[in-house]
Amino acid sequence: MIELRVERVGFDLENQQAVIILKEADGDRLLPIWVGALEGNSVAMMVEGLQAPRPMTHDLMKNLLDLFSVTVTMVFIDDLRDGTFFAQITMKVGEETKEMDSRPSDAVALAMRAKAPIYVSEMVLEAAGIRPKEGEEDGGEQDGDEGESEDEGGGAGRPPQTH
Numbered sequence: 001m002i003e004l005r006v007e008r009v010g011f012d013l014e015n016q017q018a019v020i021i022l023k024e025a026d027g028d029r030l031l032p033i034w035v036g037a038l039e040g041n042s043v044a045m046m047v048e049g050l051q052a053p054r055p056m057t058h059d060l061m062k063n064l065l066d067l068f069s070v071t072v073t074m075v076f077i078d079d080l081r082d083g084t085f086f087a088q089i090t091m092k093v094g095e096e097t098k099e100m101d102s103r104p105s106d107a108v109a110l111a112m113r114a115k116a117p118i119y120v121s122e123m124v125l126e127a128a129g130i131r132p133k134e135g136e137e138d139g140g141e142q143d144g145d146e147g148e149s150e151d152e153g154g155g156a157g158r159p160p161q162t163h
Contacts, residue, residue, distance in 0.1 A: 003117055005118070008047060018041065022120070029130065030130050073116060
């Protein structure tokens with residue numbers, strides 16, 4: 001398991017999609033995950049330290065978990081099949097540990113709200129991760145201008161389904 005942190009979120013306004021850029025905590029590899037605009041916005045708000053005037057869906061999820069004394073202990077992006085990422089949310093319920101299948105976009109948004117670590121399997125990072133080119137600190141992509149990337153190769157740098 002390799003720990004990741006959210007580096008940033010970029011938006012493709014033309015296609016109404018977002019890309020969450022995760023970066024190795026102790027390395028330079030990046031993991032781009034294409035998500036819907038709403039999910040991307042939810043993560044971007046946390047990156048920017050912004051709070052919506054009313055709870056958004058992921059805020060509501062976190063509030064419900066808190067209400068029932070459930071703690072999110074970690075998120076694990078554990079698989080990549082046919083261009084789709086898979087994740088598990090690990091939670092502590094009393095003395096019991098439970099795992100729940102999740103889209104990575106929801107898992108990352110919830111992990112950020114719960115201040116829980118995000119991990120990825122070496123297999124997933126090896127298959128979909130990219131290394132910044134020499135002289136590019138964060139992969140060279142700018143918000144709204146993702147362009148071609150070296151991720152899964154699903155046309156214009158985007159896999160067909162990723163969340």
